[in-house]
Amino acid sequence: MPAPAPHEPALLAGGVAGTRALRPLLDTVLTALADGSAARGGPLPPGGPEAVARAVARLAPALPERGIGAEAALREQVTALAEGAADPADPHCAAHLHCPPLAVSAAADLAASALNPSMDSWDQAPAASALEAQVAVELAALVHPHAPAPDALVTTGGTESNLLGALLARERLGPRLALLCGANAHHSVHRAAWLLGLPAPTVLPTPRGVLDPATVRSALDELDALRCPASAQPPTPALVVATAGTTDTGAIDPLDRLADALAADPARPTAFHVDASYGGPLLLSDAHRHKVAGLGRADTVALDLHKLGWQPAAAGLLTVPDAAALRLLGHRADYLNAEDDTEAGLPDLLGRSLRTTRRPDVLKVAATLRALGRAGMAALIDRTCAAAEELADLVAAEPRLRLHARPTISTVLFRPAGATDEHVAEIRRRLLADGRAVLGRARAGDPGNPGGRPPLWLKATLLNPHAQPSDLAALVKLVLDQSRPHDDRLDSHDPHPHDPHEKDPSHARR
Numbered sequence: 246m247p248a249p250a251p252h253e254p255a256l257l258a259g260g261v262a263g264t265r266a267l268r269p270l271l272d273t274v275l276t277a278l279a280d281g282s283a284a285r286g287g288p289l290p291p292g293g294p295e296a297v298a299r300a301v302a303r304l305a306p307a308l309p310e311r312g313i314g315a316e317a318a319l320r321e322q323v324t325a326l327a328e329g330a331a332d333p334a335d336p337h338c339a340a341h342l343h344c345p346p347l348a349v350s351a352a353a354d355l356a357a358s359a360l361n362p363s364m365d366s367w368d369q370a371p372a373a374s375a376l377e378a379q380v381a382v383e384l385a386a387l388v389h390p391h392a393p394a395p396d397a398l399v400t401t402g403g404t405e406s407n408l409l410g411a412l413l414a415r416e417r418l419g420p421r422l423a424l425l426c427g428a429n430a431h432h433s434v435h436r437a438a439w440l441l442g443l444p445a446p447t448v449l450p451t452p453r454g455v456l457d458p459a460t461v462r463s464a465l466d467e468l469d470a471l472r473c474p475a476s477a478q479p480p481t482p483a484l485v486v487a488t489a490g491t492t493d494t495g496a497i498d499p500l501d502r503l504a505d506a507l508a509a510d511p512a513r514p515t516a517f518h519v520d521a522s523y524g525g526p527l528l529l530s531d532a533h534r535h536k537v538a539g540l541g542r543a544d545t546v547a548l549d550l551h552k553l554g555w556q557p558a559a560a561g562l563l564t565v566p567d568a569a570a571l572r573l574l575g576h577r578a579d580y581l582n583a584e585d586d587t588e589a590g591l592p593d594l595l596g597r598s599l600r601t602t603r604r605p606d607v608l609k610v611a612a613t614l615r616a617l618g619r620a621g622m623a624a625l626i627d628r629t630c631a632a633a634e635e636l637a638d639l640v641a642a643e644p645r646l647r648l649h650a651r652p653t654i655s656t657v658l659f660r661p662a663g664a665t666d667e668h669v670a671e672i673r674r675r676l677l678a679d680g681r682a683v684l685g686r687a688r689a690g691d692p693g694n695p696g697g698r699p700p701l702w703l704k705a706t707l708l709n710p711h712a713q714p715s716d717l718a719a720l721v722k723l724v725l726d727q728s729r730p731h732d733d734r735l736d737s738h739d740p741h742p743h744d745p746h747e748k749d750p751s752h753a754r755r
Contacts (some may be wrong), residue, residue, distance in 0.1 A: 248610045250459070252269060252270065252273075252314055252315045252316040252424060253266075253315065254312060254314060254315035254318070254345050255354070255629075256359075256608070258359040259359055259360055259361065262306065263685075264352075264708075267359065268336060268572035269316075270315060270316065270319060273316050273319045273320055273323075274323050274755060276302055277319060277321075277324040277327065278321075278323060278327050279327075279626065280324050280327070280328075281323065281325065281326065281328035281329075281330070282327050282328075282330075282332065282344055284324075284327075284328045284436055285328045285329070285330065285332070285680070286326065286680075287335065287337070287680045287681055288331065288335035288336075288337045288338035288460055288680065288681070288682060288683050289331050289332075289338065289677060289680040289681075289682075289683050290328060290329045290330070290680050291678065291679055291680030291681075292640065292678070292680070292725045293677065293678045295591070299324060299436035300328070300329055301325060301329065303325075304321060304322060308694075312647070322666045325694065326688055331343070331683055331709065332490075333345040333709070333711075334344075334709065335448045335721050336711075336712040336713070336717070336720070337519055337682040337683065337716065337723070338682075338683040338708050338709075338717035338718070339682075339683060339684060339685075339706050339707055339708070339709075339720070340660055340684050340685035340704065340706065341685055341706055342492065342522075342523055342549075342552040342706055342708070343554055343706075343707065343708070344551060344553070344554070344555050344556070344708040344709075345696075345709055346556055346557040346576040347555045347556070347557065347613055348610040349613055349616045349617075350555065350556050350557055350610070350612060350613045351557055351609070352612075353608050353611075353612035353613070354557050354608070354609045356608060357373075357406050357604060357606070357608045357609065358604075358606075359549070359603045360373075360722060361604070362374075362582050362604075363602050363603070363604075364377065364399075364579055364594055364597070364602075364603045364604070364605055364607045365456040365594055365595060365597070365598075365602055365603065366581040366582065366593060366594055367591045367592045367596070367602075367618040368591070370605060372380055373573070373605040373607065373608065373642070374592055375550075375626070376593075376605075376607055376611055377399060377597075377605065377607040378592075379611075380607050380610060380611050380614070381396055381397040381398070381399065382396055382397070384393065384397055384548070384562055384564065385397040385494055385562075385564040385565065386522075386567075387528050388527070388528065388540060388541055388546050388548065388564040389524065389541040389564060389566040390541055390591050391437065391541065392530050392541065392566030392567060393566070393567060394566075394567050394568045394569070395470070395564065395565065395566050395567070395568070396563070396565055396567075396568035396571060397548075397562045397563060397564040398563045398571065398574075398597055398598060399560075399561070399562060399564065399597075399598070399603075399607055400547075400559070400562060400563055400598070401549035401558075401559040401561055402522065402551065402558065402559050402560075402561035403431060403433060403438070403520055403522030403547045404433040405432075405549050405563075405599070406520075406545075406548070406549075406561050406562065407431065407433045407434055407437050407486070407518070407520055407563060407564040408433070408436070408437040408440060408441070408485075408599075409545070409563045409574075409599065410437075410486075410518035410544075410545035410546075410547060411424065411434075411437040411438065411443070411484060411486075411518070411718060412437075412441060412561060412573075412574075412599075413516075413544075413570060413573055413574070413647055414482075414483075414484040414516035414518065414544070414545070415441055415443065415567075416573040417516065417570070417573065418441075418482035418483075418514050418515075418516060419482055419514075419574045419679075420443075420479055420501070421427070421482060421537075422443055422482050422483070422484055423443075423447065423449075423468055423481050423482070423483045424437075424438050424443060424444070424445075424446035424483075424484050424486065424532055425446060425447045425464050425465070425484070425486065426446045426447075426448060426449065426450040426463065426481055426486040426487075426488075426582025427448070427449050427450075427452055427455070427456040427488065427492075427498065428448050428449065428451045429451045429454060429455065429456070429491045429493070429496060429498075430446075430448075430486055430488055430491075430520065430653075431488065431491075431492055431520055431522070433520075434446055434486050434520070435738050442698045446486070447464055450462065450463055451658075452690060453499065453690075454491070454496040454650075454689070454690065455496050455498045455499060455575055455666075456488075456493055456498040456499070456503060458499060458502045458505065458506040460504075461485060461503060461506050461507075462506050463511070463699060465483055465485075465510060465513060466517075468480070468481040468483060468652045469481055474725055479514075480514065481513075482513070482514040482515065482516075482687060483514075483515050483516075484515070484516045484517075484518060485507060485515060485518070486518045486519075487500060487503050487517070487518070487519045487520070487543075488519070488520045488521075488522060488525030489519055489520065489521035489523070489524035489525060489527075489536075489537050489540060490520075490522065490523025490553075490575065490653075490654055492744070493657065493658075493687035493704065494649070494650070494653070494656055494658060494687065494689055495523065495524070495653045495706075495754075496653055496655040497524050497536055497537060497650060497653060497654075499539075500519060500537065500538065500539030500540055500543070501539030501542070502536050502539075503517070503539070504517060504518070504539050504543070506543040510562065516545070517542065517543045517544050517545075518543060518544060518546070518547070519539055519540055519543040519545075519546045519547070520547045520548050521547060521548055522548065522549040522551050522552060522561070523549065524536065524537050524553070524653075524654055525540065525547075525548035525549070525553075526548070526550065526552075526553040526554050526622070526626060527553070527626065527654065528540065529601040529619055529622045529623045529626060530627055531623065531624045531655075532621075532623075532627050532630075533626060533630060534629070534684065536654070540589070541566070543572070543721055544565065544566070544751035545563055545564070545565055545570075546562060546564045546565075547561070547562075547563055548557055548562040549561045549562075550562070550610055550613075551654070553626060553629065553654070553655070553708065554610075554613075554622070554706065555613070555625065556609055556610060556613065557581075557583060557609060559606055560606055560609065560610055561731075563567065571596065571597075572596070574596045574597075574598075574599070575593075575595075575596040576595050577595070578595060578601075581594075581595050581601075582594070582595045587684055592668070605692070615651075615696030624710075625710040625754055626710075627726055628710040628711075629650070629655050629707055629708060629709070629710045630655055631656060631716065632655070632707050632709070632710070632712045633652040633654070633655040633656065633657055633705075633707045634651070635714055635717055636652075636657045636705060636707065636717045636720070636721070637651055637657050638679065638715040638719060639721050640657065640659040640721065643721060643725070644662065645661060645662055645725055645728065646659050646660070646661060646662060646721070646724070646725070647660055647661070647662050649660060649691075649692065649702055650692060653737065655707040655708060656704060656706045656707075657704075657705045657707070658687055658689055658703065658704055658705075659702060659703055659705075659724075660700065660701070660702050660703055661724070661725075661728040664728065666701040668701065669686070669701045669703060670686065670698075670701060670729075671748055672703065672728060673685075673686055673703060675727050676723060676724075676727060681723055682702060682720060682723050682724075684703045684705055684724075685703070685704035685705070685706060686701055686703065686704055687701070687702050687704045688700070688701055690700070690701055703724065705720065
């Protein structure tokens with residue numbers, strides 16, 4: 246039988262021969278990535294949703310009668326995906342907690358895909374399960390440095406971690422569990438309560454952007470206000486959810502003082518969960534770890550490395566100070582973790598996640614941490630936070646713009662002076678339609694008018710540690726240009742007069 250062609254689509258990625266099958270296809274993928282990115286020429290494809298949909302429609306049918314081959318399929322689809330991508334590696338792609346992944350982590354992710362361990366039983370993932378256990382303990386110890394036996398579960402991100410934190414609290418404290426969170430909390434806290442059949446969380450006001458411990462204490466006291474004084478029913482158990490790095494502003498709740506507030510009422514059964522999906526990695530930085538002081542006092546902590554950790558999604562963790570807390574997730578399926586196998590020494594992985602089949606997301610994290618070390622990760626964090634300070638300085642120095650507040654982590658909110666909310670929203674959409682900048686939007690209290698309705702702000706969430714001052718200055722200029730009246734903003738002979746990429750041929754527009 247003749248050997249298959251080099252680009253035969255049915256060749257396998259694993260095994261001894263897998264690298265020979267992958268190598269030529271990798272060259273095709275890398276070329277397509279470069280071609281698509283060059284054709285896009287900016288952080289977002291111009292033209293809006295309809296233009297992108299038309300371009301993708303040219304790839305139909307998705308399931309042809311006869312395939313076109315591996316090389317052709319990869320070339321056309323990867324090129325189209327790159328050309329139509331929102332590229333977080335572009336300094337002007339700064340709307341969300343959507344990071345540019347490091348090359349080392351993306352390369353490790355390829356290896357994980359090729360080997361395809363399934364992290365639901367040891368016999369499917371011998372080395373990957375041992376690596377996950379090692380990395381989980383080290384990262385949990387970073388969060389809970391004084392704990393006796395810290396551990397962590399690998400999750401898909403903050404949403405799953407917040408769900409797990411609420412689940413562990415319910416299993417430990419009982420089904421009467423009440424959830425308390427700030428108005429600044431992530432929406433997944435509410436979804437967790439819904440999924441677990443718990444009452445909707447009590448949402449506490451955060452007029453200054455963060456939870457007030459006194460407000461939390463008052464809310465805990467009110468939990469039993471309607472209970473009959475003669476009732477023998479014990480105090481209502483409560484889970485207090487704090488946030489270290491809010492989605493809208495990057496604000497960090499006063500974690501130490503919140504932990505003190507819970508400790509002041511030892512008669513009430515409570516749990517403390519911190520959603521540190523954004524701010525948790527600050528622990529790696531000597532310059533910024535003070536911002537999350539008290540994080541280790543939480544019973545559970547959500548931590549994401551696909552935000553301020555530069556990992557391809559997904560790379561989440563749920564940390565606990567004592568591994569024994571995770572036994573509540575134990576589950577038995579005889580074909581995966583038979584009791585006699587476990588007793589014989591085979592590791593039981595089924596209680597390490599709510600998922601069954603799951604990929605070894607730990608490999609990319611492990612490769613990154615080993616490659617950069619704590620100092621290398623800290624340098625990326627420090628540079629990213631410094632870039633946010635630089636952008637805030639530029640905005641504050643520009644009389645035509647208003648800065649919401651100095652950045653806590655790497656999120657900067659600003660808006661044109663005197664603009665209406667409608668105008669702010671329109672500026673953002675114009676930039677998206679032009680493909681020139683990807684800025685987010687957030688409603689946040691106005692420091693100059695604390696009693697009024699929170700206005701709409703443009704949101705720049707900086708996660709590119711290589712952003713240069715010139716990139717930030719160009720971003721400010723783009724916003725200012727879009728803030729001007731339409732006839733002053735564009736010259737009829739030059740549709741893109743202020744393209745920040747005009748000096749870089751690799752960013753040339755089509």
